Amino acid sequence: MNVHTPRKILVVGGGPCGLVTLRNLIDRGQFEQALLVERRDDVGGVWYLEDPPLPGVPRDRPYWPSPAYPALVGNVLSEYLSFSHHPFPELPSQLHPYPTLLQTHQYLKRFAAPFLESGHILLSTEVVWVDELADGQGWNVTLRDWRSGSAGNERVETWDAVVVATAWYDFPSWPDGVPGLAEAREAGLATHAKNWKGPSGYEGKKIVVVGNANSSNDIVAQLKSVAQTPVYRSIRRQGLRRFAFLPDNRVVDVAQIACYSIDANKKLDLELLDGQILTGVDSVILGTGYKAAAAPFVRLLENEVMTPMTSSLTMPPRIPALYEHIIYSRNPSLAFIGTIMSYTPFTLADVASTFLCLVWSKHITIPNSLEGRLAGEQARIAFVEATRRQIDDPSSFVAYHILAAAEQGYAQGLKDAIRKVDSDGARKWAEALPEWEDGDWKRREGMYERKWASLEAEAAGEDQFKMDARL
Template sequence: MGSLPPEQIRRVAIIGAGPGGVVAAKYLLAEDLFDLIDVYEQQASFGGVWNYTKEPHGTIDIPQTNPHQPLEDPIWRSPNPSQNGVIDKDPVATFVSPMYEHLEANIPHLIMKHSDKPLEDNQLFPSRETILTYLEEYAQDIQHLVHFQTQVTNVRCVNQESEALWLVQSKDLKTSSFSLTSYDAVIVANGHYAVPHIPSITGMKVWNEAYPGLITHSKHYRRPSPYTNKKVLIVGNSASGTDIASQIATVSLHPLLLSSHSKSDLFPFSASYKQDVPEISEFLPPSKFDRAVRFANNKIETDIDAILFATGYHYSFPFLSSLSPPLSPTGARVENLYQHIFCIPSPSLAFIGLPSKIIPFRTFEAQAAVIARVWAGRLSLPPEGEMWKWERELVKTRGGGRAFHVLPYPTDFQYHDSLVEWAGRAEGETGDDEGKGKGKKERKWNEKEYWTRGRFPAIKAKFAEKGEGRRGVKSMEELGFDYEVWKREQGKNGDGEN
């Protein structure tokens, strides 16, 4: 299937009103073509994953290897006055978020922001509260499209005369009533931080039964105090693992054990409080050892008080369970996609936000620009054979597992820029700052942004060294990272585009 005829798509459903869903709605609206845009959000407000739940609820299977979990049940709580979408004082639907109390972005605000809304006058690495407020403000102009506290329970494709019709079943969580609405296209923007991934390791199940509650996942971490004076092992050294380790180490016994299978680019410095250890190869029998594990180097560690897995999440879409073949049979990646976006067999189904290790907000904009222009008929998809070839080639280079959607720098910027270039080939005049033309304007990353992206692990390390003083740091220059100085030293001129 090549490009979609513009008359084919007029009614669009968006699942999720987090950052990806909001951006999708804005770009669709800007095309000034679609008759109906419905956004479904199971929470009571904007923000998606950035909504904080003070205490986690529910349990996690140990191990947790099955991505095919049922839809989550809401937790009913009194509304937060700052939450948008809340129009009364009745309890509102909330869902467990992986946000923790003192979380800060690991991306500086220079590149964390949306292209059309500033974020600079804040702490250099913004707090979760700042980002949530920012996202709520950014979403105000699409609020009329959103069905809050409405959970999508099933999405089914019905082919009619070679055209796909999507039937979306939703549940009003306040009344428990169901609705069924038909659409020409569906955007899935539900995020991928709902179903934790905890790998199966020899002896884990028996160990967990003997020491219930000692093994947990970063989704249920909120604050360091429960780990006071405890011997702690953290598994995983990506963004959440390294940040949580630095927090827990302020109260735990030293050294804190950090287990991983590779070196982290987020820990470019030696931390005296931690000891790097290999992967866990075995949880040792409680009958022979006391709270012990064996590592891949055959070393045994005993008397462990807590093990926290910061090992990521499964891709999970319980509302798409009727699709055949399944889009994510193992939860490691989403299959049958072109450019991490379009479902190749049915390009009227699209995804926003699947790649990881990206700069999220701007990447979502580039993905949304392509989707909106393809569905508006201003931009063509390549022939179906080329789309399948793209996926096959990526599997050859990255494998068919979790690495498929991982875009480490500079791949993340290159991916964004390739989408912007593709979107720029759309027919007709694309909107500009004065509102002329159709569609929202987007641009590639500039040289300063590339420079910043390549350095922000080091920038974050300098920021963290400030301790509580970091809260007053608003710019990279205060930490000794000055792009203009660097450019002069390199003998460069202008602000060239990459």
């Protein structure tokens, strides 16, 4: 396919994926201009926890909350939160080898600092629309300025190419078709983990947390020492071992919620699928994840709509028609970074955006035919649908938008394509990027066992601990 090398590239979103994409466009692409716009007043994406608005105090800009919370500790080792040529600082504790929210945000701020100083990052600038121009001539981008004194003024700019690096955390996933859930949400008795800001306010309350993956487990771990016990964890199946959570007699697992009802005291009665009823529940917190939205601010030409090539088995919704989960197949001047969930999104965004730079600079070619560019998507859809038919109650790990074990082959394939480019620069970049070979993948998998060891050592009150020889 004849891919035009863009001169001016706009990156949307100042989280980890957008920041590393900007760095790679500047350092590895040799394009005329690369600019990142972020609607909030600081970089970091979900890792930037902004103070919430004060009640009754007027604001001159919208509030876009992060789903993070003050006591958040990550589940990925710092090695896999490190962009190439920019290692994560050594952490002070071996007992707690997983960076906190603050440590991760500070890392991202240090990474972004030179680009803020050089004017390559524009904060408090919201992307309202990205409109495709005819004949592949670029994109009109409507921007809304929320900087001090600008009062949301809008302007339209034309860019040759656009990278969307926002996909997830504005779109929480709610269970479908559960009677009474909508009313419980309306009454403020059921909320999503996106809105969790810590255990304050839950003292002595009767709480049910839905789910047993990372978010739900973190929330339960904080609630069990302040809420009424037991704290109930409503689950479909036993959790995967990678979602570490030590057994605790203050936490009781129960079946899925079949129905919500509000009692006369404005509390919840919950009927579970096994017939058990929990009465007088103060709050339900749903750790049911997020979904990829098909870029709601991107407007394509009328005859080229982003229509998902999907059936109900490949839900939740995703951004469709992407080559290698990156490049929009019908117009390669539109790209996405971070649209597919992975174990190590920082490092995957690094390799994916390097791959994108080499495609746009014509060092890596993509298939000429639309069918060829969509072949990978079709193969993944077929795999997901076949796998889900074979499992009675498949988890979300068997979904289009979650790579799971497929991350190894996908990421290593991108890395291998970069390595094959015949240029000194590409060879140096490939050398700096992480590997996903079998040994490297085994080390990645080992970080989940490390989490168990960390929790066990913490529970035992140890200051020092040694990993089991199997790690």
